[in-house]
Amino acid sequence: MSVSYLNKEDFTTKVANVWNGGEWKYLGDKPAIIDFFATWCGPCKALSPILEEVADKYKDQIYVYKVDVDQQEELAALFNIRSVPSLLFIPMEGKPKMGRGVMPKSDLEYAIKSVLL
Template sequence: IVDYEKNPEEWIYLGDKPAIIDFYASWCGPCKMVAPVLEELAAEYDGQIYVYKVNTEQEQELAALFNIRSIPSFLFIPMNDKPQMAMGAMPKSSFKGAIDGVLLKK
């Protein structure tokens, strides 16, 4: 979604739809609570956004690149704006607000 090796100093999103990246770990309780909410939202907004999951234990370099210090952390990537990071488990209503307001600009 981003070629950080080619453009390490500049954020250039390569996707064709807005996205959410869920930075999680398999042992994280709040991450497990949020996972089904993200699955519901991925289905609800199918065709409008992407939802990616990054296991911070398996992808430590990627987690470090995004300065992930706590999990769960969520990166909201709009098409033409700077990405925004949110940390901690959030209710579905907060995700919907971010999707509609930040990603889809409704």
């Protein structure tokens, strides 16, 4: 499986340490997508296999992470997640960009190529 699950501690070491009002500084060595999801969410379940495919296809170029908003409420609050699924696209340079809702695989790949790579 190419998709990894993040908790607050993993986020702090792999993505960014933004808990004490710090500025955004991405810590990864490849661009990333973070899927904010809920286990009870139908659209999230529909998006999950698409993310798995994309994670496998681009495994040498990007990271794909998942955050369960019910288990990681602090992370969800930090990014003001109000609906799931929400996708955070994190390029190597610059600020992350948020996308909301299910994306078809073609749209997701376009976002990866245009925002991340």
